[in-house]
Amino acid sequence: MYNNSELKKIQQKKLEILIDIAKFCNENKIRYWLDSGTLLGAVRHGGFIPWDDDIDIIIMKDDAKYLKENYKSENFKIINTDEKEVNFYKVISKKEKVQVGDEIAELDIDIFLATYYPDSLALKFWNSFFHLKKNRIDRFSLTLFFTNILINLKRKLEKTKLFNYKNIEKKIAYILNEAKNKNKTMPNIAYTPDCGFHLIIWREDEIFPLKKIKFEGIEFDAPNNYDIYLKNEKKYEIFFNKIKENKKLILNPYGASKHKSFSIETLENIINYLKDKDIAIILVYFGDKYEELKFLEKKYKYVYIPKKIESILDTAILIKKSDYVISPDTSIVHIASAFNKKMITIYPPKGGKYGVDHLVWAPESEYSKVIFCKDKTGTYDEIDINTFNFDEIKKEILKILEL
Numbered sequence: 347m348y349n350n351s352e353l354k355k356i357q358q359k360k361l362e363i364l365i366d367i368a369k370f371c372n373e374n375k376i377r378y379w380l381d382s383g384t385l386l387g388a389v390r391h392g393g394f395i396p397w398d399d400d401i402d403i404i405i406m407k408d409d410a411k412y413l414k415e416n417y418k419s420e421n422f423k424i425i426n427t428d429e430k431e432v433n434f435y436k437v438i439s440k441k442e443k444v445q446v447g448d449e450i451a452e453l454d455i456d457i458f459l460a461t462y463y464p465d466s467l468a469l470k471f472w473n474s475f476f477h478l479k480k481n482r483i484d485r486f487s488l489t490l491f492f493t494n495i496l497i498n499l500k501r502k503l504e505k506t507k508l509f510n511y512k513n514i515e516k517k518i519a520y521i522l523n524e525a526k527n528k529n530k531t532m533p534n535i536a537y538t539p540d541c542g543f544h545l546i547i548w549r550e551d552e553i554f555p556l557k558k559i560k561f562e563g564i565e566f567d568a569p570n571n572y573d574i575y576l577k578n579e580k581k582y583e584i585f586f587n588k589i590k591e592n593k594k595l596i597l598n599p600y601g602a603s604k605h606k607s608f609s610i611e612t613l614e615n616i617i618n619y620l621k622d623k624d625i626a627i628i629l630v631y632f633g634d635k636y637e638e639l640k641f642l643e644k645k646y647k648y649v650y651i652p653k654k655i656e657s658i659l660d661t662a663i664l665i666k667k668s669d670y671v672i673s674p675d676t677s678i679v680h681i682a683s684a685f686n687k688k689m690i691t692i693y694p695p696k697g698g699k700y701g702v703d704h705l706v707w708a709p710e711s712e713y714s715k716v717i718f719c720k721d722k723t724g725t726y727d728e729i730d731i732n733t734f735n736f737d738e739i740k741k742e743i744l745k746i747l748e749l
Contacts (some may be wrong), residue, residue: 356399356444359453361562363422363437364401367455368566370417376409379556379567381458382658383677389572390684393562397714398680401455407538410435410459424457433540434458458541462532462550464525469518515539582663585652591626593747594668596682598630599639601674605728606694608674612732616672617646619740623747626650628668630661630678670746672739674731679714688713688746690739694729695721715742 371378380388381402387395405413414424414435424437435457444451463469518539525532535548552571559568586594597616599608608616617627629639629651636653643651655661662681665671671682671689682689695718720733 352444353397353399356451356453357394357562359439359442359444360399360401360455361564363439363453363455364403364561364566365564366419366422367403367413367417367437367457370413371405371409371567374412374416376405376413377554377556377567378403378405378409378457379553379569380559380561380572383680384561385559385568385572386659386662386681386684388559388561388566388568392560395680395684397683400677400680402458403455404458404460404537406535407459407461410457413457433538459538460535461522461538463522463534463536464530464532465534466521466525469521581660582652582667585650586667589626589650591648592624593670594626594628595620595670595672596630596665596668596678596687597627598671598673598676598678600632600635601676601731606674606676606731608692609732613642615736616739617642617649619743621646621648625670625747628652628664630664631655672743683714686713690715690717690742690746692717692719692731692734692739694731695719713746715745717742 368378370376379385381404383395383398383400384402387393387398417424419440421440421442422437423440424435427434427436436454437457439453442453444453524530533550535550535553548569553569555570556567557570557572558565559572560566597613599613601607613629620627625648627646627649629642629649631639631651632655636651636655639651643649652660652664655664658677658681661678662685665678665682665687666685669688671678671687673679673682673689673691675691675693679689679691691714693716717734717738719729719731722729
């Protein structure tokens with residue numbers, strides 16, 4: 347993990363990128379707003395979440411095209427991400443990088459794209475298929491025996507027109523274009539389908555008109571209802587009232603991709619180990635993943651799953667009201683740090699393609715323990731977050747329970 351001076355340097359450099367992008371947007375009447383952990387940090391801390399250096403913003407898709415084509419800077423440039431089937435922008439530093447231990451950390455901020463959506467059942471239907479493919483149906487298999495069956499089925503489905511990535515994207519685009527051509531009301535705003543997220547729907551008046559909020563002493567734009575998660579902390583009051591156990595642990599299965607997400611086998615191993623420890627396990631998720639996880643709530647009396655998690659701000663409420671967190675490398679780690687929660691995080695191994703992750707993204711806190719999974723064995727293999735040493739996580743669970 348990097349030290350405090352390295353963290354401050356990275357934060358300052360990324361803040362400079364944000365300032366430059368915000369200046370261009372303001373000068374060209376481009377609507378942008380702080381998103382995810384950046385927004386959370388602004389609301390709760392007036393800036394970065396203490397252990398975080400991540401910066402996320404959202405720009406409407408039509409405005410983003412103008413930004414991409416016209417933004418010029420001596421120091422920064424905008425690129426498309428090169429992640430398969432996930433498309434958003436990054437603003438990266440042309441000249442500067444930061445030395446973090448023996449590694450080099452690139453300086454960038456993320457720009458996610460949003461667009462207007464109609465109230466449409468057809469849109470929701472195809473969005474579900476779209477993300478079934480994107481989220482890889484082999485990620486959660488009930489037993490190892492069925493894993494290969496699901497993988498082979500997925501590969502066959504992907505060859506059909508129905509599950510073809512581009513074809514589904516075209517269907518969603520067609521629905522949007524038809525709504526525009528027929529002047530249908532478009533009261534909703536959500537990420538564009540190719541951003542890699544399930545459609546989290548906001549009403550337009552929840553976003554616009556934008557408000558100002560201070561981030562590291564500088565005013566930036568934020569959603570109109572940016573403080574909603576503070577006002578709505580009673581949202582899960584009934585959910586928490588039904589929990590009988592003395593302590594509550596957030597267990598997050600999902601990372602940014604398949605190789606950074608827990609399998610069902612891993613989840614059940616953790617759940618079984620926590621049996622008879624007077625701990626309620628709260629599973630968190632995004633989008634429509636409740637359907638994939640709900641059988642665990644039926645199978646284990648001490649597992650609880652909220653039926654509706656609508657945004658990262660909802661997840662923040664759940665984390666705030668809990669005692670512990672176990673998660674792969676993802677933004678939930680940083681939210682837990684902001685609330686000073688005891689946590690165990692699983693990261694890719696040191697070295698290799700993802701080797702800098704534990705240096706750049708892991709929170710530096712007395713309440714956090716980073717465990718590494720195994721490295722990939724072949725040139726074309728993917729790192730699997732589930733290959734960590736389970737005996738190690740058992741020891742760390744006992745430690746955080748004693749703190």
